[in-house]
Amino acid sequence: MKEKVQTSRLNLRPGSRTIDYRAELNPAQYQAVTTLDGPILVIAGAGSGKTRTLVYRVAYLVDQGVPPESILLLTFTRKAAGEMLARAEALVGGCTRVSGGTFHSLAHELLRRWAGRLGRPADFGVIDRGDMEAILSELRRQAGLGEKDRKFPKRRTVAEIISKTANKGGNLQEIMVRDYVHLLDYHQAVQTLARQYADYKQANSLLDFDDLLLELVRLLKEDEASRTQIASNYQYIMVDEYQDTNPVQAEIIELLGRDHGNVMVVGDDAQSIYSFRGASFRNIMEFPRLFPSVKIIRLEENYRSRQPILDLTNFLISKAKEKYEKRLFTRRGGGRRPRLLIMATEKEQSLFICRRVRELTAQGVPPERIAVLFRASSHSFDLEIELVRHDIDYVKYGGRRFLESAHIKDLLSILRAAATPGDGFSLTRSLLLLEGIGPKKAAEISAWVGGRRERLQSLQEYGAPAKVRETLAPLADLFAQIGAKGVGLQDRVAAAWDFYRPLMETKYHDDYPKRLADVTEFLRLARNYSSLVRFLTDMTLEPPNTSGSKNGLVEPRGRLVLSTVHSAKGLEWQTVFIIWAAEGRFPPLYALNHPEDLDEERRLMYVAATRAEDDLYLICPLEAKGGMLAAWPKLSRFLEDIPPELVAVHEDVTQTENSRRLARPPGPPPPPPPDGFAPGQRVSHPVFGLGRVLTQLGPTKIKVDFDHFGAKTLHLDYAGLKKA
DNA sequence: TGTAGAATCGTTTTT
DNA sequence: CGATTCTACA
Numbered sequence: 001m002k003e004k005v006q007t008s009r010l011n012l013r014p015g016s017r018t019i020d021y022r023a024e025l026n027p028a029q030y031q032a033v034t035t036l037d038g039p040i041l042v043i044a045g046a047g048s049g050k051t052r053t054l055v056y057r058v059a060y061l062v063d064q065g066v067p068p069e070s071i072l073l074l075t076f077t078r079k080a081a082g083e084m085l086a087r088a089e090a091l092v093g094g095c096t097r098v099s100g101g102t103f104h105s106l107a108h109e110l111l112r113r114w115a116g117r118l119g120r121p122a123d124f125g126v127i128d129r130g131d132m133e134a135i136l137s138e139l140r141r142q143a144g145l146g147e148k149d150r151k152f153p154k155r156r157t158v159a160e161i162i163s164k165t166a167n168k169g170g171n172l173q174e175i176m177v178r179d180y181v182h183l184l185d186y187h188q189a190v191q192t193l194a195r196q197y198a199d200y201k202q203a204n205s206l207l208d209f210d211d212l213l214l215e216l217v218r219l220l221k222e223d224e225a226s227r228t229q230i231a232s233n234y235q236y237i238m239v240d241e242y243q244d245t246n247p248v249q250a251e252i253i254e255l256l257g258r259d260h261g262n263v264m265v266v267g268d269d270a271q272s273i274y275s276f277r278g279a280s281f282r283n284i285m286e287f288p289r290l291f292p293s294v295k296i297i298r299l300e301e302n303y304r305s306r307q308p309i310l311d312l313t314n315f316l317i318s319k320a321k322e323k324y325e326k327r328l329f330t331r332r333g334g335g336r337r338p339r340l341l342i343m344a345t346e347k348e349q350s351l352f353i354c355r356r357v358r359e360l361t362a363q364g365v366p367p368e369r370i371a372v373l374f375r376a377s378s379h380s381f382d383l384e385i386e387l388v389r390h391d392i393d394y395v396k397y398g399g400r401r402f403l404e405s406a407h408i409k410d411l412l413s414i415l416r417a418a419a420t421p422g423d424g425f426s427l428t429r430s431l432l433l434l435e436g437i438g439p440k441k442a443a444e445i446s447a448w449v450g451g452r453r454e455r456l457q458s459l460q461e462y463g464a465p466a467k468v469r470e471t472l473a474p475l476a477d478l479f480a481q482i483g484a485k486g487v488g489l490q491d492r493v494a495a496a497w498d499f500y501r502p503l504m505e506t507k508y509h510d511d512y513p514k515r516l517a518d519v520t521e522f523l524r525l526a527r528n529y530s531s532l533v534r535f536l537t538d539m540t541l542e543p544p545n546t547s548g549s550k551n552g553l554v555e556p557r558g559r560l561v562l563s564t565v566h567s568a569k570g571l572e573w574q575t576v577f578i579i580w581a582a583e584g585r586f587p588p589l590y591a592l593n594h595p596e597d598l599d600e601e602r603r604l605m606y607v608a609a610t611r612a613e614d615d616l617y618l619i620c621p622l623e624a625k626g627g628m629l630a631a632w633p634k635l636s637r638f639l640e641d642i643p644p645e646l647v648a649v650h651e652d653v654t655q656t657e658n659s660r661r662l663a664r665p666p667g668p669p670p671p672p673p674p675d676g677f678a679p680g681q682r683v684s685h686p687v688f689g690l691g692r693v694l695t696q697l698g699p700t701k702i703k704v705d706f707d708h709f710g711a712k713t714l715h716l717d718y719a720g721l722k723k724a
Numbered sequence: 725t726g727t728a729g730a731a732t733c734g735t736t737t738t739t
Numbered sequence: 740c741g742a743t744t745c746t747a748c749a
Contacts, residue, residue: 076738076739077738077739102739103739104739105739128738128739129738129739133742134742137742137743148744155742209738209739210739212739213739244738244739273737274737274738274739276736276737276738277737277738277739375736375737376735376736376737377735377736377737378735378736398737398738404740404741405740405741406740406741435727435728436727436728437727438726438727438728439726439727440725440726440727441726441727540739541739542739564736564737564738565737566736566737566738567737567738588736588737590736591736604737725749726748726749727747727748727749728746728747728748728749729745729746729747729748730744730745730746730747731743731744731745731746732742732743732744732745733741733742733743733744734740734741734742734743735740735741
């Protein structure tokens with residue numbers, strides 16, 4: 001069969017080193033590694049050697065004579081895949097191939113090969129969330145929906161609703177009733193946009209991330225012959241980070257594994273942090289329903305962190321409302337208690353980290369063994385400024401990515417338009433680059449092309465004044481050049497760049513050099529590929545998150561690591577700083593009202609804290625800033641009730657001023673005491689906006705129902721509440 | 725009418 | 740910094 005999927009290549013040569021499985025693994029790990037038949041569910045705690053177990057299992061299976069290409073290894077993130085590859089190579093090395101990658105890359109590859117069975121073209125384009133949002137706002141503009149209506153749902157929210165509907169298989173209205181009650185007025189409009197979006201994808205041969213998985217399920221379900229044939233390629237299926245999968249992914253696993261049941265999934269319910277895209281830790285508990293003969297193995301020994309860190313993380317997670325009991329322990333003795341630092345300002349926080357990183361590296365700790373973690377990528381902006389000023393080199397994971405920059409999107413859209421003539425979306429974007437062509441003409445021309453390759457390559461024949469034809473000619477030539485047979489990928493990419501370079505020079509004159517560096521990186525990445533389509537889809541499905549990446553992971557050698565908590569999943573460092581552990585940031589403001597969201601935020605804090613091996617710093621600047629924080633600056637609720645013996649408050653940074661601030665929250669200067677508010681009175685709050693007074697609970701306490709944040713109890717001295 | 729450029733706004737997390 | 744909205748001009 002030629003339908004093997006080889007998205008990532010795991011290079012292994014068992015025998016290049018003798019592995020003594022029994023000695024190198026603990027009994028539970030050993031059992032997981034060596035069980036050959038039937039489904040296995042591994043419930044594992046943080047730092048328990050999950051990846052190690054999977055890697056050893058691959059080696060073991062190969063030792064047992066299982067052909068490596070019939071082992072399918074699936075992970076949720078490309079980072080996890082990269083990590084696994086790296087460890088596997090460290091373990092053995094060699095050149096054996098294992099099938100695998102992310103669910104999305106698997107789906108993409110299978111769909112391309114089997115597109116005919118679904119009656120769709122094999123050269124569909126794949127669009128990411130940014131593309132989806134761009135399409136939605138264009139559709140909204142065209143339909144003239146909610147013009148000048150400031151309350152109209154943002155394109156991001158519309159995209160979210162549509163994606164949730166796809167993932168949960170429910171209907172759009174139900175989803176909106178449950179999660180977007182405040183937008184229910186717009187339900188008709190959203191419904192319309194959803195329909196138009198579906199039509200748009202159909203017309204332009206596009207699939208979004210959700211479609212990839214859903215279409216694969218459709219293929220496997222509707223065509224039993226295809227399913228058996230595809231499934232027979234994989235004798236063993238292994239899934240890492242199973243708590244991050246959604247029901248659609250679970251279905252894929254079931255469909256691929258049901259013939260033999262040799263499916264092993266590994267996960268930790270306490271680390272489920274992707275519910276916003278339909279993942280649920282409940283999936284783990286659903287697994288035995290999919291595979292009733294499952295064997296359940298628990299890995300509870302932690303090999304990463306020292307006991308004082310585990311004491312704290314055990315406490316953190318014990319407060320979660322819903323969880324499966326698990327108590328991690330370690331044999332790693334000694335270690336210091338995690339330190340909790342309250343600072344007056346963000347600046348102090350940044351300076352403290354610079355100073356401490358300097359000290360640590362002076363003591364011989366490699367910078368790449370130190371990480372600073374935060375809830376949202378913007379939280380590190382000030383720190384980044386200070387790091388540059390202190391000449392401390394760093395890499396940053398998460399946040400704005402390479403592909404989101406306009407210049408890379410431009411270049412990519414030219415290549416995509418040329419490679420997939422049906423992709424009118426990319427064609428439109430390419431056309432917009434040309435002088436004198438705006439949204440109207442671009443849409444017109446794109447419609448005229450209508451997916452026909454001949455027309456794409458002779459754009460100048462589009463009936464229009466000579467001036468427009470003149471503008472179009474170079475682009476048509478370029479498409480012809482890229483689309484020509486027998487041209488190598490490098491030449492195609494180079495041609496696109498030759499075309500775009502002068503445009504970029506004028507369009508982004510100010511920061512041309514900075515963007516040029518990105519393009520150079522883009523060209524370098526292209527050198528690893530020989531097929532244009534392959535390159536383009538990898539750019540969408542597994543984009544590098546910054547320059548200098550390998551396996552989607554930046555080599556941090558010699559550099560401090562900055563990361564969002566989401567991107568830190570699965571990684572570990574000797575020393576970890578968690579910054580902005582403050583109400584309104586971690587947990588973020590928008591989570592304060594939803595208990596389920598708060599539970600996920602708590603797990604997020606748990607994931608962050610469990611990344612630390614030896615030392616953990618929790619830092620909270622008591623500074624209200626830009627309306628990001630709660631009513632007044634306050635330590636994160638997750639850390640507030642920690643028993644004092646579990647953390648150390650570091651004295652030399654908690655200066656007198658800070659102690660005073662701690663004793664009484666500072667907040668904005670208290671407004672003159674209002675005369676009192678009557679129930680029903682409309683009020684406005686600096687952070688929560690408009691609302692209606694419910695009851696006054698006492699001289700300083702009042703309960704207000706905010707339009708966008710629900711009911712809240714406020715302290716009148718601090719809240720800055722005004723009559724509206 | 726449609727395009728280009730200036731001013732303003734807002735910013736979770738990810739496949 | 741990118742998206743959106745506003746304004747000037749062809």
